[in-house]
Amino acid sequence: MRGGSSWVGVVWRGLGKKTSHSSYSSPPKYPSVLPDAWIPSTKHHRLQSSGIFPSGHTAAIIDGKSIARDIRFRIAGEIRRAKAATGKSPGLAVVLVGKRRDSKTCINIKLRACDEIGIATLIAELPENCTETELLDVVSGLNEDPSVHGIIVQLPLPQHLDEEKIMTVVSPEKDVDGFHPLNMGNLAMRGREPLFIPCASKGCIELLLRLGVEIVGKKSVVIGRSKIVGLPTSFLLQRHHATVSTVHAFTKNPEQITSQADIVITDVGIPNIVRGHWLKPGAVVIDMGTNLVKDPNSRHGFRVTGDVCFEEAIKVVSAITPVPGGVGPVTISMLLSNTLDSAKRAFGFSST
């Protein structure tokens, strides 16, 4: 981590190594003006079959890593074209308060992805005990900085800081996480266009559409209603005209509702909470959970798992994302996509 000695270390990290796909010149995939329904790449991705599918007994495993690679490949090309036309590169700023190891890991994944693709990055580090004013000043400075096109305030923040207040101070024009209430309101209201859609939700719909899953009119259940995953995912499904039900901690018989759904999205944070009998035969499942469970056989003593009991689910559903390797890598790609969109708006660059 750079600039750790001062109370706030702000370091621009140089543009990373060029992606290996430097000769690619596909048409633009991410329009700066969002249509009523999010329209991702039109290319349908081949499912990585688990072998027995489509005999009906084992689901196709959705290969998020491969899809993420494809998206990044296209974004890298777009960044090169923007640079060639304007001489400028997109810039992403990450604000980190404290030294939580999981936050640092998360940030490093994002920064590495930016490096690989040609997005400049900046880290603003503040100590665990910083004041709200100090943090707000940093965010305000980034709002004003013309070389910054996207700002992420890494969550969770220490408890003495008002997370809601700070997320509102991030300029809606640089809110690449899509968590500002103005962007969230514009996402919820059909006929309006948010500047950014939260990355995990955008990734979820990207997967469904790439796989050719029909969403219009389909019964869809979102399990969990967090502001950063479940809630915006339900908005996006709604924009695609799914019939959406939200299941949460107060829902009685969640398995009864879930078992009627053609599309199931989980955002719970409890390993294996969604069992095989919760799922309708042939359903498509996107598992957004990222849970650490102890595993003495793993190098670090734990492994990452989702919300869905994978072993049971694959015997029931038609397709499912694994954890890890499912929606996670696509979520990171959507952060890159949002940052590119923001930069294009700032540059006045359109690839049409």
Add this chain to the structure above:
Amino acid sequence: MRGGSSWVGVVWRGLGKKTSHSSYSSPPKYPSVLPDAWIPSTKHHRLQSSGIFPSGHTAAIIDGKSIARDIRFRIAGEIRRAKAATGKSPGLAVVLVGKRRDSKTCINIKLRACDEIGIATLIAELPENCTETELLDVVSGLNEDPSVHGIIVQLPLPQHLDEEKIMTVVSPEKDVDGFHPLNMGNLAMRGREPLFIPCASKGCIELLLRLGVEIVGKKSVVIGRSKIVGLPTSFLLQRHHATVSTVHAFTKNPEQITSQADIVITDVGIPNIVRGHWLKPGAVVIDMGTNLVKDPNSRHGFRVTGDVCFEEAIKVVSAITPVPGGVGPVTISMLLSNTLDSAKRAFGFSST
């Protein structure tokens, strides 16, 4: 209508006659800081039984008029206390473009309600062919006017005007309709507090809570997803921890989903679309539809009806709002409530 000759007529209407409840001094009912879940009056209202209820064959008819009267009575007292303490009265401005008869009727109902309760009103009238700039200038002027605490732009606007853009120009601090995307986003996101909740949605929850209907964990279906009724109502039900499903034009077998719901809210705009067999025995139904149907026996040749086939529904459900006389009058009361809240914030007046 005043000031009709100039292209924009802005006329402050004087404070109306005093309400007859002048000696009332109940505790404040509408906190300026909205809790996570909207908490209306604690008083449970007696259902106006249709006679056979609770024998199980005919529903209780929810008496919206009586509940609305009770709410206005309390608001009138609060306005008097605010005036006594600050010397000021709340002010509501209505912007009307064109001469649609239904819009004028709607506005007159709102203005009369304001008059009765002690809210000053102002009408800004613009001709049907006004430009967007002219309309935006009027709204901006009202945003700046310290005597205006609430602004309503009467919908629908003529087609050449960008409704979404204009609704965004209304200051979120005076957005008593609650349609600004910032207020909508803050309503959708738990842990945040919108300055205003859309009036029909607020009225719907007010009715449910006054009637003692348990919402937490209940299966709730909102039929229709308009930005001004269905969508915010689903947010508000969600805030009260209902399990919410949204049914709309693309939903297959809407009656199948609806028939599982303990609470059904309709916002469709099609008379009698919700039939008796759509409803679960014992459900509570709030009919938000306001549809004009031809009726040669009526004085005007038509009558107002809701979305629910009332005659069939009352044989199935436990309670239902009639149309007219159900949620409509309560919606108007919520507009008064929102205007009062806004004025209290502007006055720095708290009745605690």
